[in-house]
Amino acid sequence: MKTFLNLPNRQPTALPPAFAHDDVRFAPALVETFLAEYTHPGDLVFDPFAGFGTTLVVAEAMGRRPLGLELDLERVEYVRTRLRDPGAIRQGDARRLRDYDLPPIDFSLTSPPYMNAGDPEDPLAAYAVPGQGYAAYLDGLRDIYAQLARRLRPGARAVIEAANLRSTGTVTTLAWDIARAVSSVLTFEGETVIGWDQYGYGYDHSYCLIFTRR
Numbered sequence: 001m002k003t004f005l006n007l008p009n010r011q012p013t014a015l016p017p018a019f020a021h022d023d024v025r026f027a028p029a030l031v032e033t034f035l036a037e038y039t040h041p042g043d044l045v046f047d048p049f050a051g052f053g054t055t056l057v058v059a060e061a062m063g064r065r066p067l068g069l070e071l072d073l074e075r076v077e078y079v080r081t082r083l084r085d086p087g088a089i090r091q092g093d094a095r096r097l098r099d100y101d102l103p104p105i106d107f108s109l110t111s112p113p114y115m116n117a118g119d120p121e122d123p124l125a126a127y128a129v130p131g132q133g134y135a136a137y138l139d140g141l142r143d144i145y146a147q148l149a150r151r152l153r154p155g156a157r158a159v160i161e162a163a164n165l166r167s168t169g170t171v172t173t174l175a176w177d178i179a180r181a182v183s184s185v186l187t188f189e190g191e192t193v194i195g196w197d198q199y200g201y202g203y204d205h206s207y208c209l210i211f212t213r214r
Helices: 028-038 054-061 073-080 094-099 134-149 174-182
Strands: 004-007 044-047 065-070 089-091 105-110 152-162 165-167 170-172 187-196 205-212
Touching: 004 028, 028 054, 028 105, 028 152, 044 054, 054 065, 065 073, 073 089, 094 134, 134 152, 134 174, 152 174, 174 187, 174 205
Parallel strands: 004 187, 044 065, 044 105, 065 089, 105 152
Antiparallel strands: 152 205, 165 170, 187 205
């Protein structure tokens, strides 16, 4: 995999009006690129923060076996309408991966819910309750990936797409902090910088952080 890629940030389908204000999907082109590089037809591709289902829909279209968790039930119901196999997405909490009967995973790709250092809500609870701060959020992600590591096949990769966040003169080094946290439970293999033709968060690029279970 190259360490820098230019990709178009385009969505082939619009979200229903109820979700249009919250369109934080990453581009299908990103999923296609990483699945082509790291997976084969029939591999199980897992997304612990399935969101609006981009990873699952693309994986299914490419002949992979999709599986995802999403906390928000309305999103789950929407994603089920987009999959040939509606059972490929489950309503569930990534913080409790150990409680789910998951098969061995060949590859994982996600973009977790983002957090600025001063945000009051808990992103890992769908921003629905007050959080315990930025450090607790990073600890939560680390614990999720410690649980995921036990489900990954030896040598399998987990990719996290994340950006640093710049606003009102401050920068939250989110991508770098996620890399540091998760590298304590999976081997950090490196990153691919994605240059987008349009993007948010104060930058025109994001990072795909690549981890391996040795």
